[in-house]
Amino acid sequence: MPARRKIALISGGSRGLGAELVTGFLDRRYGVATLSRSKTAFIADMQRGSRRRRFLWSCVDGRDPEALQAFVREVGERLGRIDVLVNNAGVAADGILATMRTREIIEVIEANLTAALVLARACSRFMLRQGSGCIVNISSVHAIRGHSVQQALAASSARAAAKDPALAELVRKEQDLTKQVNAALGTLNNVLAIPSAERDEKGVQQIQASIATLRGERDKAGRPLVVLAAATRVLPDDTYLTEMELQKRKVTLSGRSAAAARLIGPLAADGAFRNPGFAAPVTRLEALHTELFTINAEVAP
Numbered sequence: 001m002p003a004r005r006k007i008a009l010i011s012g013g014s015r016g017l018g019a020e021l022v023t024g025f026l027d028r029r030y031g032v033a034t035l036s037r038s039k040t041a042f043i044a045d046m047q048r049g050s051r052r053r054r055f056l057w058s059c060v061d062g063r064d065p066e067a068l069q070a071f072v073r074e075v076g077e078r079l080g081r082i083d084v085l086v087n088n089a090g091v092a093a094d095g096i097l098a099t100m101r102t103r104e105i106i107e108v109i110e111a112n113l114t115a116a117l118v119l120a121r122a123c124s125r126f127m128l129r130q131g132s133g134c135i136v137n138i139s140s141v142h143a144i145r146g147h148s149v150q151q152a153l154a155a156s157s158a159r160a161a162a163k164d165p166a167l168a169e170l171v172r173k174e175q176d177l178t179k180q181v182n183a184a185l186g187t188l189n190n191v192l193a194i195p196s197a198e199r200d201e202k203g204v205q206q207i208q209a210s211i212a213t214l215r216g217e218r219d220k221a222g223r224p225l226v227v228l229a230a231a232t233r234v235l236p237d238d239t240y241l242t243e244m245e246l247q248k249r250k251v252t253l254s255g256r257s258a259a260a261a262r263l264i265g266p267l268a269a270d271g272a273f274r275n276p277g278f279a280a281p282v283t284r285l286e287a288l289h290t291e292l293f294t295i296n297a298e299v300a301p
């Protein structure tokens with residue numbers, strides 16, 4: 001590898017955001033070094049692919065500072081320099097602090113914080129010698145906005161949907177039908193671009209009819225994505241859903257809220273819902289400062 005080619009070291013490049021970063025840097029002609037505990041299909045592909053000469057992966061546990069330092073040394077020896085460090089490897093350990101095990105707390109700190117500092121220290125030596133370099137630490141919105149965001153995101157309607165196989169199936173169906181509608185609209189546009197004298201009017205009518213059928217089918221599925229987006233928009237940060245049921249145009253939202261009574265107003269005011277009301281009395285859990293609620297509503301056409 002030419003000594004002047006720029007090198008990016010990305011921790012946790014085996015999947016997720018890290019894998020995207022690896023690909024992005026390779027696309028920009030960087031040499032890329034990455035580490036993770038396990039070798040994924042993505043890593044195996046990179047090692048076999050056309051850009052393998054610009055790619056280096058090692059099996060390293062970020063909780064082991066010696067192994068991290070050895071990896072940075074290896075990158076320096078084999079690739080000659082380090083221009084960018086992206087501290088991306090990280091783990092999430094969601095839970096209530098009072099019930100977490102000490103080991104879990106230590107592991108999160110070691111993987112998310114200590115590893116980033118050890119890598120930054122080791123890479124900064126190269127960067128100081130080179131007189132240039134860049135360190136990017138991937139963080140989380142939780143670091144600035146706290147646990148309410150965690151609750152809203154992790155337990156938001158969209159996540160709840162993904163966990164519920166029936167709803168996930170509906171979402172998939174809606175997405176497929178939307179793709180088919182869009183494809184048919186594209187075809188219709190192409191056909192309409194043909195001068196009317198040359199156009200097959202019967203064909204136009206057939207496409208229009210199939211668009212109407214597809215839209216009808218999509219509406220029958222209850223538009224789960226629209227409902228999920230609306231629920232996410234309307235519900236405040238201190239409220240999250242544990243369950244969502246959608247049957248045609250009837251939706252049932254169950255979850256927890258700091259004050260469930262004030263959810264009805266915003267739901268009623270949002271154009272996506274009609275006639276929201278509690279399906280059962282709200283249960284207050286004093287110890288957890290939260291209320292359990294179940295709300296029924298109609299989905300606006």
Ligand SMILES: NC(=O)c1ccc[n+]([C@@H]2O[C@H](COP(=O)([O-])OP(=O)(O)OC[C@H]3O[C@@H](n4cnc5c(N)ncnc54)[C@H](OP(=O)(O)O)[C@@H]3O)[C@@H](O)[C@H]2O)c1
Binds near residue numbers: 012038061088089139
């Ligand atoms: N996804 C989100 O919603 C979200 C939200 C906020 C912040 N973030 C942050 O964004 C970063 C990337 O997230 P992601 O969703 O792409 O994560 P991901 O899909 O879980 O990937 C994490 C990567 O880090 C590696 N890793 C984890 N623990 C490691 C360890 N002890 N030693 C070495 N490598 C380790 C994993 O590989 P191995 O498991 O094989 O080691 C994997 O390559 C993380 O820092 C995460 O905290 C993500």
